[in-house]
Amino acid sequence: MYVLGLETSCDETGVAIVDGDANIIAETLDSQIELHAQYGGVVPELASRDHIRKALPLIHETLTQAGLEASQITGVAYTAGPGLIGALLVGASVGRSLAMGWGVPAIGVHHMEGHLMAVMLDDNPPEFPFIALLVSGGHTMLVKVTDFGHYKVLGSSLDDAVGEAFDKTAKLMGLPYPGGPELAKIATQGDPERFTFPRPMVNRPGLDFSFSGLKTFAMNTYNSVTDSDQDKADIARAFEESVCQTLTIKCARALKQEKIETLVVAGGVAANQRLRQQLHELPAQVCFPQPQYCTDNGVMIANAGMLRLKAGQQTGLEIEVNPRWSLEDLEVPA
Ligand code: KG4
Ligand code: ZN
Numbered sequence: 001m002y003v004l005g006l007e008t009s010c011d012e013t014g015v016a017i018v019d020g021d022a023n024i025i026a027e028t029l030d031s032q033i034e035l036h037a038q039y040g041g042v043v044p045e046l047a048s049r050d051h052i053r054k055a056l057p058l059i060h061e062t063l064t065q066a067g068l069e070a071s072q073i074t075g076v077a078y079t080a081g082p083g084l085i086g087a088l089l090v091g092a093s094v095g096r097s098l099a100m101g102w103g104v105p106a107i108g109v110h111h112m113e114g115h116l117m118a119v120m121l122d123d124n125p126p127e128f129p130f131i132a133l134l135v136s137g138g139h140t141m142l143v144k145v146t147d148f149g150h151y152k153v154l155g156s157s158l159d160d161a162v163g164e165a166f167d168k169t170a171k172l173m174g175l176p177y178p179g180g181p182e183l184a185k186i187a188t189q190g191d192p193e194r195f196t197f198p199r200p201m202v203n204r205p206g207l208d209f210s211f212s213g214l215k216t217f218a219m220n221t222y223n224s225v226t227d228s229d230q231d232k233a234d235i236a237r238a239f240e241e242s243v244c245q246t247l248t249i250k251c252a253r254a255l256k257q258e259k260i261e262t263l264v265v266a267g268g269v270a271a272n273q274r275l276r277q278q279l280h281e282l283p284a285q286v287c288f289p290q291p292q293y294c295t296d297n298g299v300m301i302a303n304a305g306m307l308r309l310k311a312g313q314q315t316g317l318e319i320e321v322n323p324r325w326s327l328e329d330l331e332v333p334a
Contacts, residue, residue: 005302008091009083014298048086077305080108081322136267155207190237
């Protein structure tokens with residue numbers, strides 16, 4: 001079994017081939033950072049056009065890297081949502097059409113299931129059940145995962161996603177796009193004692209999050225200082241600390257509430273070193289995908305698609321995407 005996966009939900013074109021045992025056979029990735037940097041954020045129309053330019057050459061390159069002929073591919077997976085509608089439509093059109101041309105099944109993959117299952121690519125993958133903390137540019141969720149495809153959302157962000165809060169806070173301090181990793185970089189130089197930011201919603205029961213207030217707090221703090229590199233680093237450090245502690249408190253609460261001892265953390269923000277450090281201190285088995293499989297990539301889509309195809313599912317001939325798609329609405333494997 002060789003499944004070719006295609007990720008185009010936002011600003012990365014990712015292609016990969018995995019086999020039926022989740023071995024990565026080949027992978028390519030093209031980031032659109034330079035394209036969007038001058039606008040300070042993702043421009044959806046430019047993203048779609050760039051996916052159109054990159055998808056087929058990358059698919060070709062991935063097949064060559066794998067040493068496989070197109071006729072050896074046994075299934076095609078593409079991101080069907082959530083994400084930017086135009087960008088999703090590019091991947092769905094290319095993926096669905098290739099599968100039809102090659103005479104193999106196609107599967108539309110949920111982007112967050114892709115993130116979540118990326119941890120299964122590890123040599124020692126966690127066992128079900130586990131709690132998953134999904135933290136990306138568009139989502140912040142705590143999910144109870146009892147098996148592949150069996151998801152219960154326990155809590156989510158009421159406003160900004162964590163990655164979005166990182167990006168917006170970075171932007172207001174004039175850091176380049178994409179802000180999350182840039183803010184994390186300067187935070188390492190920050191003084192942890194200088195500012196203390198609030199830990200939003202930790203004193204309220206439940207597992208929901210709210211991060212938009214933190215961004216405002218960061219802005220007010222930033223407006224009260226002189227704007228030196230040290231000021232920015234200190235604010236970045238306080239912001240990051242607050243986010244990491246808030247996430248850690250909620251993860252501990254979810255594990256306790258559900259009486260589960262394994263935590264999986266996935267999505268772009270799971271690449272954050274401080275978060276990894278803090279969550280590893282929890283009295284639980286804590287698993288992260290490798291950092292390159294935390295941010296968007298084709299491997300995670302190929303892998304989740306492979307699992308869905310193995311479970312006997314496939315998508316019909318219509319080209320359909322779902323820009324707003326809840327994890328809980330996914331088909332439950334038999
Ligand atoms: O999962 P992802 O690649 O794309 C989405 O599905 O959204 O996540 C991207 C998000 C961005 O908001 C980015 O700033 C954030 O993840 N991010 C980070 C780090 N690396 C990526 N945030 C904090 N620290 C990082 N090291
Ligand atoms: Zn993502």
